[in-house]
Amino acid sequence: MKNYLSLKDHVYNHIKNLIDTGSLNKEDKIVEQQIANELGVSRTPVREALLQLASDGYLENIPRKGFKIKELTEKDQEDIYQVIGLLDGEAASLAVDYLTEEDFQQMNFLIDSMDIAVKNEMFPKYNQLQKEFHDVYINKCGNQKLIETIEQLKRYLLNSDYTIQKNENLSALLDAANKEHKQIVTYLKEKQKETAQRYIQEVHWHTKNAEYDTW
Structure with missing residues (x-):
């Protein structure tokens, strides 16, 4: 039906x-x-x-x-980044034992696609791809409420200026973010739960990145 x-x-x-x-x-x-x-x-x-x-x-x-x-203040974005970092890291830790080779192939494909998007200054496309990347492992965490909460929080960040206008430093920022995506895949594939969780929370979703919201 x-x-x-x-x-x-x-x-x-x-x-x-x-x-x-x-x-x-x-x-x-x-x-x-x-x-x-x-x-x-x-x-x-x-x-x-x-x-x-x-x-x-x-x-x-x-x-x-x-x-x-909806417009966010800088403090709003920092607060949201802090909470997403905690929840995203927890989701990654929970997902480690359930990720398949197909999942890793998909994440690596998305990383390569993000590299292409950055080189061609296709910033809205990058935004879409990075969301798909995180969704691969988040959706494998086995906790639907956690998945829904992360999704809800990320909605507040959808109106990022970088999806609308270009920034002279944006390509470098996105390139750095995508290198972090590669590191996340490495930790997940090696089943380093605690390391992946800390890296996502303390590095990838560090509140200093909230100013750019490129992650």
């Missing part, structure tokens, strides 16, 4: 895609009627989708002003 998306879900996915691709900027005002007209739906599913996006961390609902992309 096929799973059919509701109108709200279609609207949700449409707006989320606009945010993820940078088509919708932080300065843009989100107008319910405009979205309804574009998609040929009533305002009700649009309103429901916007409320869900706000609940999921993509948007913020400002009284009497409406919805806009």
Whole structure:
């Protein structure tokens, strides 16, 4: 039996895609009627989708002003990085015994793909690939609540400037991040649980990286 998306879900996915691709900027005002007209739906599913996006961390609902992309302070990002580091590291430790050779091949393929993306300044593509990389081992941790919590926290970081605009130092930063991905794979393949956990927490998700959100 096929799973059919509701109108709200279609609207949700449409707006989320606009945010993820940078088509919708932080300065843009989100107008319910405009979205309804574009998609040929009533305002009700649009309103429901916007409320869900706000609940999921993509948007913020400002009284009497409406919805806009959620902006984070530097302290917000540092706090989120600290928590993600703890949870991501724990997920990696739990996943070690369940990762297969196919998983490692997939992670190495994604690392190579990220190298290509960086060299060609395809920064939004890099963002997508690095998420897929982490998802390989996170999804093998065996703890669904942990997986969902990490996903929820990462949603707050989706609106990174580097997915929208270029930075003269960005290629070097992303290259450094991808070298860390290679080190993570090494520790996981060698089943060094504690080392992988510490490295992910203390190096890969170190709060100093929150300024760039490239990880």
